[in-house]
Amino acid sequence: MLKAATIKTYQQARLARDRRYDGTFFVAVKSTGIYCRPVCPAPTPKEQNVTYFQNAVQAQEAGYRPCLRCRPETAPQSSAWLGNQAVLKKAVSRIQAGALNQCSLQDFSESMGITDRYLRKLFQEHLGVSPITYANHLRLMFAKQLLHQTQLPITDIAFIAGFNSVRRFNDSFKATMKLSPSQLRKSLSSKNTDRDQQAIQLKLHYRPPYDWSLMHDFLKQRELSAIETITTTTYSRSFNIDNARGFFSAKHDSDNSCFQVAIELDDMTKLLEVTHHIRRVLDLNSDLEVIETSLSQDKKLKPLIKSGLRLPACWDTFEAGVKAILGQQVSVKAAYTHTASVIEQLGSDYNHQYKVFPTAQQIVDGDLSFLKMPNSRKQTLHNFAQWYLETQGEDLSSILSIKGIGSWTYEYIKLRSGMDSDAFPDKDLGVIKAMEKYQLTSSESWQPWRSYATLQLWHSL
DSSP states (O other), X not given: XXXXXXXXXXXXXXXHTOGGGBTTBEEEETTTTEEEOTXXXXXXXXXXXXXXXXXXXXXXXXTOEEOXXXXXXXXXXXXXXXXXXXXXXXXXXXXXXXXXXXXXXXXXXXXXXXXXXXXXXXXXXXXXXXXXXXXXXXXXXXXXXXXXXXXXXXXXXXXXXXXXXXXXXXXXXXXXXXXXXXXXXXXXXXXXXXOXXXXXXXXXXOOSOOOHHHHHHHHHHTOOTTTEEEOSSEEEEEEEETTEEEEEEEEEEGGGXXXXXXXXXXXXXXXXXXXXXXXXXXXXXXXXXXXXXXXXXXXXXGGGOOTTOOOOOOSSHHHHHHHHHHTTTSOHHHHHHHHHHHHHXXXXXXXXXXXXXXXXXXXXXXXXXXXXXXXXXXXXXXXXXXXXXXXXXXXXXXXXXXXXXXXXXXXXXXXXXXXXXXXXXXXOHHHXXXXXXXXXXXXXXXXXXXXXXXXXXXXXX
């Protein structure tokens, strides 16, 4: 049950079509049976005809179908309903990346070290639906997005979205949308005659503020030309995901609070997971209004806060770890010189212009003698790659048992992987300088947003 103050906030945001609340709640209209984003351009319904839901799956389970105009499946993702449940956040993140498309709920729960009964309890308590229902909702919404924004055949879309049969996809889609996939595609055909037949073109939305110039500067300073290109408006790079390779280009569209993303991929079944990675790389899921308000409670930190500063992430934990180890006790420029050498020597060719960041297996099997650094650090890199092969990056804290990896490397990996909003490399030289310069004595009050506080400290210098 929503609190009166929350409902009042939602009312004001809906009437103002405030983009800062896009994705944090959804508006269901009783008279039409449709649910919308708060920024929907349709005529504003009367308040007595409106019901508010904190997430789209709740509206769907209540019998409402998604609006074809504002398209709720493209709303920025929100995790406000997750509260402080770390296990639930981890589960939701994995399901959003398609984890339940490949395994049973029992196997999925066991991989997280919990029972499927406990996981169902968490979902019912915080979301009001089961994990399976939530996963099916995500599949449907992703399929709907692909029907809207691509020319992929409907059969392909069914399997890409994670359905194991076209019949199941059609039945589930029709039950939710009140029309079949082919009927939706037909209704769109006259409006989308200019869509690219080859590339996968998607719009990935975020909630403002988003200072692209700050993100651009951070990425440009660390650009690795062998795998990525950064322009004034675009970030492009190659990637590897579960032995599937691809390339994406994300162009910032500030007017519509989104990135226009073009994706090449040699295994389309990985598309949902790829979009999840891209959202994390560009930090599209964070609610900076909440983060900046929380950090501003520290009166000494508040003057340093640059609004819209996002957390730039590496493609995955392995890439973040390699960069962290190669960056130990050297300048940013030297670290990226080392990383460029690793890519050039061990990475695979992607096309005539780019290579792909090397896999853990390639580093384990590779000869690291070309690196101009102490042999002990080369061994640390080798051991980290071996650890990743054995664990797939799970239980990151266990890397502290690897010789040559200490607290700075561990916290830096957490921060640059984009997996932890509360990483804090207190031994980092930039952090130390900023803390001393601005007489900041403690980071405790910045929790759980110390990753963002770290970026603010770096930027302040």
